[in-house]
Amino acid sequence: MPEFCGIELDHPVINASGTYDAIAARRIFGDALLADFPFSAFVSKTITPEPRAGNAPRRIWETPAGMINSIGLPNKGLDGFLAEDLPQLAQLPVPLIVSVMATNREEFSRLVREVGERDEVAALELNVSCPNVHSGLIVGEQPTETEALLEALRPLTEKPLIVKLTPNVANPEAVAVAAEEGGADAVSLINTLKASAIDPATGEPAIAAGHGGLSGPAVRPIALQQLRAVRAAVELPLVGMGGIASGADALEFLASGAAVVAVGTESFRDPRAGARIANDLETAVSRSPSRVEALHLE
Numbered sequence: 221m222p223e224f225c226g227i228e229l230d231h232p233v234i235n236a237s238g239t240y241d242a243i244a245a246r247r248i249f250g251d252a253l254l255a256d257f258p259f260s261a262f263v264s265k266t267i268t269p270e271p272r273a274g275n276a277p278r279r280i281w282e283t284p285a286g287m288i289n290s291i292g293l294p295n296k297g298l299d300g301f302l303a304e305d306l307p308q309l310a311q312l313p314v315p316l317i318v319s320v321m322a323t324n325r326e327e328f329s330r331l332v333r334e335v336g337e338r339d340e341v342a343a344l345e346l347n348v349s350c351p352n353v354h355s356g357l358i359v360g361e362q363p364t365e366t367e368a369l370l371e372a373l374r375p376l377t378e379k380p381l382i383v384k385l386t387p388n389v390a391n392p393e394a395v396a397v398a399a400e401e402g403g404a405d406a407v408s409l410i411n412t413l414k415a416s417a418i419d420p421a422t423g424e425p426a427i428a429a430g431h432g433g434l435s436g437p438a439v440r441p442i443a444l445q446q447l448r449a450v451r452a453a454v455e456l457p458l459v460g461m462g463g464i465a466s467g468a469d470a471l472e473f474l475a476s477g478a479a480v481v482a483v484g485t486e487s488f489r490d491p492r493a494g495a496r497i498a499n500d501l502e503t504a505v506s507r508s509p510s511r512v513e514a515l516h517l518e
């Protein structure tokens with residue numbers, strides 16, 4: 221049974237934040253979802269201190285082997301999340317990881333303190349692909365900003381802190397090292413890659429915001445390369461993601477040093493993808509037991 225930051229998982233496949241709405245899935249599939257949940261832990265959509273409506277449509281555009289999204293983090297805000305969503309997510313039969321984001325240290329601190337003190341929460345993921353309103357810099361693009369943020373947040377909770385890296389930098393490993401030095405417990409990667417498309421029908425940007433983030437199989441080789449670079453630079457456990465759509469894809473990430481893999485875009489095509497990939501992994505491992513030891517999948 222894999223262990224991740226002290227959390228026991230039934231298998232090494234979790235979801236990528238923002239790509240699986242467990243509350244909607246429960247409404248549709250009822251208690252059958254709880255009996256056979258597709259992931260070994262659930263990562264929430266990123267929440268922010270205040271409610272957000274998200275961006276105007278169109279917010280999603282299909283591309284060859286992937287999609288561009290600019291959803292704009294619609295969410296109920298911290299208070300709405302704690303009052304309405306957390307009680308429902310706590311009913312899931314797997315550990316809960318809550319993804320949080322803010323644009324200044326004080327607000328980030330409030331999120332980490334208030335989410336971290338809830339017994340229902342096993343760990344927090346810090347989405348650092350956001351600007352610091354004081355410096356104007358994207359926190360996760362700057363090692364110094366990332367380290368300073370972690371140093372401020374680390375004392376506020378004993379729960380594991382996972383830093384989600386952006387791939388939109390020359391050296392993600394430098395940011396991973398900063399996260400490690402600041403006291404992070406794990407690093408997850410990759411978030412989406414900056415991307416644009418033009419709608420041939422209008423000649424205008426296909427996404428209303430003008431650009432968005434690319435995900436899906438198109439990004440997988442980039443994700444793997446970044447994972448390998450980060451693996452070589454830090455000791456922390458890694459969550460690998462980016463275009464995983466099959467057990468074979470997941471094995472690539474595990475063989476490159478991920479402790480756990482996350483499935484994102486593929487869940488839009490196949491809501492059972494997490495369970496399918498976990499099964500495929502189990503089969504692959506039973507066919508090649510030497511791999512079991514190498515990948516710690518027992």
Ligand SMILES: Cc1cc2nc3c(=O)[nH]c(=O)nc-3n(C[C@H](O)[C@H](O)[C@H](O)COP(=O)(O)O)c2cc1C
Nearest residue numbers: 236237238266289347410411435436462463484485
């Ligand atoms: C529609 C959509 C919404 C997303 N929302 C979030 C989010 O709220 N927070 C976050 O950290 N990442 C978010 N992501 C990024 C994913 O968690 C993941 O890092 C990325 O999509 C790469 O994995 P994939 O190729 O398997 O989708 C989102 C991705 C998509 C496609």
